[in-house]
Amino acid sequence: MRRFVIPVLAMMVVITVSNLAVQYPFTPFGLGDVLTWGAFTYPFAFLVNDLTNRSFGPRAARSAIYAGFATGVISSAILGAPRIAIASGTAFLLGQLLDVLVFGRLRRLAWWRAPLAGSVVGSALDTTIFFSLAFAAVFSVLGPNMDFALQSIGFWGLPVMAPRWVSWAGGDFVVKMISALCLLVPYRAVLRRMPVYQPAGG
Incomplete structure (x- = not known):
């Protein structure tokens, strides 16, 4: 099990940092209405997941996910709002497991x-679940209402009235897609130095 220590620890760090970072708007360049700092840290969870899957197989990847999920939820509940921990844990677990399946x-x-x-499909599910559970008024039973007043946001050049968290979700997903492409570079570089898992019949 020692070979899984690094993936597990990496998952723990990524989701804990992301759970805190997502609570703060990314204000540089006037992007506070469409981005949070979490958009730049969370994509690394998919990098860790995919490298673990490629090198040790889906069972090992799921083990790292479960360990990271449990520790991340506990640490996030301590360091951040309980509602954020619930939303993050649910989104993380389902998004990462979908990534394993697609991979x-x-x-x-x-x-x-x-x-x-895997990153594209997993990110789409993760983003939808997290921002809905964490900020939408309809899920206020999970904790204090974090919904925001309606505001005008750009959508294909047209103004649309929506809560700020909707624009955050859109900006977050765009950054995740860019990150999915950029992280192929370290994925390939690290993969060259790691064993490659061969599934039965491979």
Whole structure:
């Protein structure tokens, strides 16, 4: 089990930092209405997940996810709002498990297809679940209402009235997609130095 210590610790660090960072708008360049700092840290969870999956297989990846999930929720509940911890834990668990599933279906294709597809699909689910549970008024039963007053946000060049968390979710997802592409570089570099898991029949 010692070989899984690094993936588990990496997951713990990423989700704990992200749970704190997502509570703060990214104010540089006037992007506070569309981004939080968490958008820049959370994509590394997919990098850790995909490297673990590629090197040790889906079972090891799921083990790292469960360990990171449990520790992350506890630490986030202590360091941040309980509602954020619930939203983050649920989104993290489902998004990462979906990533493992997609990755497994595509692992025999070109090296970049599995991590990219898994990150895109997992990020879409993660973003939807997290921002809805964490900020939407309809889920206020989970904790203090964090919904925001309606504001005009740009959508395909048209003004749309929506809570600020909706624009945060949109900006967050765009950054995750850019990150999914950029993180293929360290993924490939690290993969060259690690063993490659061969599934049965591979």
